[in-house]
Amino acid sequence: MDDLFKSTTSRRAFLRGSAAAVAGSVAGTAAMAGDGDPLITEVQDWASLTGVGVDEVPYGLPIRFEADVVRRNVEWLTASPISSINFTPIHALDGTITPQGCAFERHHSGAIELSKQDYRLMINGLVDQPLVFSYEDLERFPRENHVYFCECAANTGMEWAGAQLNGVQFTHGMIHNMEYTGVPLRSLLNEAGLGAAGDLSDKWIYVEGADASSNGRSIPMEKALDDVLVAFKANGEALRMEHGYPVRLVVPGWEGNMWIKWLRRIEVSDMAVESREETSKYTDLLEDGTARKWTWVMDAKSVITQPSPQSPISHGPGPIVISGLAWSGHGRITRVDVSRDGGMTWETARLGKQGDAKALTRFYLDTEWDGGEMLLQARAMDETGYVQPTKDQLRALRGENSVYHNNCIQTWHVKTNGEAENVEVS
Amino acid sequence: MSRFLKVICAASVLAAPALAQEKLGLGRAALPDEIAAWDVDVLPDGRGLPEGRGDVLTGEEIFAESCASCHGDFAEGVDNWPVLAGGFDTLGDKDPVKTVGSYWPRLSTLWDYVHRSMPFGAAQTLSDDEVYAITAYILYSNDLVDEDFELSHENFAEFEMYNANGFIIDDRPETEYTLWRDEPCMENCKDSVEITMRASVLNVTPDEETDDGTDEASAAGAVETPGTTGTTDVPGPDPELVAAGEKVFRKCKACHMVGDGAKNRSGPHLNGVIGRVFGTVEGFKYSKGFVAAAEEGRIWDAASMAEFLAKPKAYMKGTKMGFAGLKKDDDIAAILAYLQSLDG
Numbered sequence: 001m002d003d004l005f006k007s008t009t010s011r012r013a014f015l016r017g018s019a020a021a022v023a024g025s026v027a028g029t030a031a032m033a034g035d036g037d038p039l040i041t042e043v044q045d046w047a048s049l050t051g052v053g054v055d056e057v058p059y060g061l062p063i064r065f066e067a068d069v070v071r072r073n074v075e076w077l078t079a080s081p082i083s084s085i086n087f088t089p090i091h092a093l094d095g096t097i098t099p100q101g102c103a104f105e106r107h108h109s110g111a112i113e114l115s116k117q118d119y120r121l122m123i124n125g126l127v128d129q130p131l132v133f134s135y136e137d138l139e140r141f142p143r144e145n146h147v148y149f150c151e152c153a154a155n156t157g158m159e160w161a162g163a164q165l166n167g168v169q170f171t172h173g174m175i176h177n178m179e180y181t182g183v184p185l186r187s188l189l190n191e192a193g194l195g196a197a198g199d200l201s202d203k204w205i206y207v208e209g210a211d212a213s214s215n216g217r218s219i220p221m222e223k224a225l226d227d228v229l230v231a232f233k234a235n236g237e238a239l240r241m242e243h244g245y246p247v248r249l250v251v252p253g254w255e256g257n258m259w260i261k262w263l264r265r266i267e268v269s270d271m272a273v274e275s276r277e278e279t280s281k282y283t284d285l286l287e288d289g290t291a292r293k294w295t296w297v298m299d300a301k302s303v304i305t306q307p308s309p310q311s312p313i314s315h316g317p318g319p320i321v322i323s324g325l326a327w328s329g330h331g332r333i334t335r336v337d338v339s340r341d342g343g344m345t346w347e348t349a350r351l352g353k354q355g356d357a358k359a360l361t362r363f364y365l366d367t368e369w370d371g372g373e374m375l376l377q378a379r380a381m382d383e384t385g386y387v388q389p390t391k392d393q394l395r396a397l398r399g400e401n402s403v404y405h406n407n408c409i410q411t412w413h414v415k416t417n418g419e420a421e422n423v424e425v426s
Numbered sequence: 427m428s429r430f431l432k433v434i435c436a437a438s439v440l441a442a443p444a445l446a447q448e449k450l451g452l453g454r455a456a457l458p459d460e461i462a463a464w465d466v467d468v469l470p471d472g473r474g475l476p477e478g479r480g481d482v483l484t485g486e487e488i489f490a491e492s493c494a495s496c497h498g499d500f501a502e503g504v505d506n507w508p509v510l511a512g513g514f515d516t517l518g519d520k521d522p523v524k525t526v527g528s529y530w531p532r533l534s535t536l537w538d539y540v541h542r543s544m545p546f547g548a549a550q551t552l553s554d555d556e557v558y559a560i561t562a563y564i565l566y567s568n569d570l571v572d573e574d575f576e577l578s579h580e581n582f583a584e585f586e587m588y589n590a591n592g593f594i595i596d597d598r599p600e601t602e603y604t605l606w607r608d609e610p611c612m613e614n615c616k617d618s619v620e621i622t623m624r625a626s627v628l629n630v631t632p633d634e635e636t637d638d639g640t641d642e643a644s645a646a647g648a649v650e651t652p653g654t655t656g657t658t659d660v661p662g663p664d665p666e667l668v669a670a671g672e673k674v675f676r677k678c679k680a681c682h683m684v685g686d687g688a689k690n691r692s693g694p695h696l697n698g699v700i701g702r703v704f705g706t707v708e709g710f711k712y713s714k715g716f717v718a719a720a721e722e723g724r725i726w727d728a729a730s731m732a733e734f735l736a737k738p739k740a741y742m743k744g745t746k747m748g749f750a751g752l753k754k755d756d757d758i759a760a761i762l763a764y765l766q767s768l769d770g
Contacts, residue, residue: 072632073632074630074631074632075632076506076630077506078506079496079505079506079507079680080506080546080679080680081676081679081680082546082677082679082680083546083680108543109543109546109547109549110677122456122460122461122464122465123453123456124456124461124464124465125465129455130455130456130461131453131454131455131456132453132454132455132456132460133452133453134453137452137453140450140452141450141452162623162628163623163624163625163628164625164628164630165625165630165631166625166626166631167631170631170632186447187447190447190449191449191450191452191453192453193449206467208467212543212547212549212550213543213549214542214543214549216467216542264464265464265465267465267467269469271469271470271471272470273467273468273469273470273538274469274470274531274532274534274535275467275535275538275539276535276538276539276543279530279531279532279535279593280524280526280529280530280535283593285517285522285524287518288518289515289517289518289519289522289592290517290592290593290594291517291529291592291593291594292593292594292595292596292597292598293593293594293595293596294595294596295596295598296596297596297598299598299602309625309631337610337612341619342616342619343615343616343619344614344615344616344618344619345612345613345614345615346610346611346612346613346615347612375619375621379610381610384603384607385607386603386606386607387606387607387608387610388606389602389606393605393606397601397602400520401520401522413621413624421624421625421626422624422625423621423622423623423624423625424621424622424623425619425620425621425622426616426618426619426620426621426622
């Protein structure tokens with residue numbers, strides 16, 4: 001079937017190099033000069049021969065021309081790909097929903113195969129009746145649908161000391177945004193009964209996964225009873241193995257490490273466990289050598305995804321859509337401003353549609369490019385009135401060794417040929 | 427803590443919905459044995475610790491056997507694997523060294539993590555006493571205890587970590603959220619702007635061409651070229667299979683190195699493994715089964731390797747390899763082709 005549709009161009013080849021823009025305009029002028037575009041004037045194979053039958057692809061993958069829209073990892077970051085992270089290709093996506101197949105993965109002991117039949121969820125600790133649920137049990141609780149972003153606390157973590165990785169996939173790709181179907185955690189806790197816990201205001205839950213890393217995090221009871229979901233579907237279909245099939249925790253607005261995958265146990269306790277992932281990791285070192293702990297919320301953040309280093313401008317001066325993503329763990333995004341001159345002047349972008357609370361919002365600046373250099377920045381505001389800070393503002397308060405929670409304003413230097421580079425500005 | 431407590435009281439979300447909601451009668455009672463099997467976390471005050479003990483010298487032996495291939499004999503870390511020792515008083519430096527000794531605030535975290543999640547690739551295989559011993563050794567490697575120190579459930583709670591008081595609870599609401607909420611500047615926000623740093627100077631961004639799998643065909647093609655060295659009559663492994671095997675080998679890479687300069691890590695290097703006598707890579711400490719096989723002179727061939735990879739622990743009782751095995755015959759065939767393509 002591949003022979004039917006031979007393409008000589010791929011999107012990547014099209015975008016590659018500064019000649020791309022020229023090639024595009026040449027095709028246009030040829031048509032205007034009178035030589036008709038053969039793609040129009042000549043009958044193409046796809047307009048004559050037959051295509052692929054409905055029995056050939058029971059579950060579809062993106063067409064091969066989009067083969068470069070994939071997760072990528074940065075090998076030097078970690079010792080082993082088994083305990084590592086990869087990045088969502090946000091430079092090549094639009095809208096807000098992240099397809100599961102290219103949504104970033106982070107494992108501490110690799111993604112495991114755990115079937116629904118073998119799945120068990122235990123609730124124990126300070127509950128009236130410790131319980132074990134099967135997967136089937138979970139589907140019998142009233143369920144809800146919500147769209148939420150999941151951002152690793154280390155997203156943009158390699159950029160603290162300076163501009164380092166040249167691509168928005170690598171600087172901001174530890175994020176995805178999906179519509180989850182699941183049961184509110186409070187329903188399951190209620191089923192086990194919280195009478196035994198007494199005063200709930202100083203109680204915690206400890207949640208852990210079934211994989212060999214046994215990733216576990218402590219969550220204060222208030223959050224557990226608020227909006228935490230025990231999810232089994234994402235974007236309408238079962239979770240992918242790499243995102244915790246068959247069941248994961250969804251902790252809206254809070255750092256991705258708490259979204260326990262392959263969720264196997266929820267323990268109600270009277271103190272935080274202070275597990276490895278909430279002491280040695282996911283704590284934020286400050287300049288004086290002390291560290292912040294329990295920094296759970298992901299603050300408001302935005303970034304321009306197009307144009308960006310992996311998604312250069314492929315046309316000449318004239319109309320252009322500058323686009324990007326904004327999100328806040330505190331609620332809704334209310335406004336995004338874009339600067340083309342490195343922060344001297346700003347204009348307010350259009351929100352694609354009003355995003356949900358704690359979910360990605362797409363923004364667009366529909367404007368004209370004069371063909372000159374730009375220093376592109378985006379700045380988000382959320383419903384609490386918080387304004388996304390600059391990198392210098394963050395560094396002044398935290399130093400350069402926090403690793404986590406870098407929500408700084410990002411700058412792309414767009415050159416006259418349309419290429420873009422990750423830079424820092426004064 | 428106080429911040430979210432205030433929110434709780436204001437919204438009074440706590441008691442009401444959780445207790446008022448009717449139960450559905452779903453799930454079943456968790457049995458004591460089941461809870462004991464899964465509820466193994468250890469709290470900062472030592473609750474959850476099983477009875478047991480282990481001393482530094484015992485710990486040193488176990489550490490060398492089970493941990494040192496990644497963390498180094500002296501817990502100094504190999505390659506990118508975590509450094510566990512040293513780094514004291516560097517947390518405020520330009521390049522802080524965060525180790526168990528210099529950074530971790532709780533001893534319970536160390537015991538709990540080793541017990542549940544280590545060694546990498548063979549989690550939950552250490553006995554309680556072994557975990558006490560390893561914990562004692564890591565403290566010793568940080569100069570926090572003497573070499574005759576023994577750690578047990580009895581003296582555990584007395585131990586205070588070096589950086590126990592090095593943490594503050596998230597103070598962003600007071601230190602940051604109050605600052606960054608003014609109506610932002612829209613015009614004339616700065617006099618001038620200059621680029622102060624560029625990512626291309628570092629050049630550490632992965633090359634997308636080699637990373638996205640679209641060049642597989644040409645990569646497989648490249649494998650064929652060694653045939654030009656002369657002995658072209660002997661068919662090498664199928665290049666497509668070799669390429670597929672290289673992908674499957676990602677599962678093995680955490681512990682086994684291959685190629686130029688390959689060293690032993692958690693597992694021995696695998697250059698030329700097919701055709702080699704069992705258990706004979708220099709410098710690697712094999713389990714008893716492999717030592718015995720080496721004495722017998724058993725040789726790795728395709729059949730024995732396939733059997734081993736399908737069920738490592740069944741094939742070689744007591745092997746240190748934590749890997750569960752390859753389920754798919756295709757994967758085994760591919761990895762065999764890949765291993766055969768590696769020169770000794």
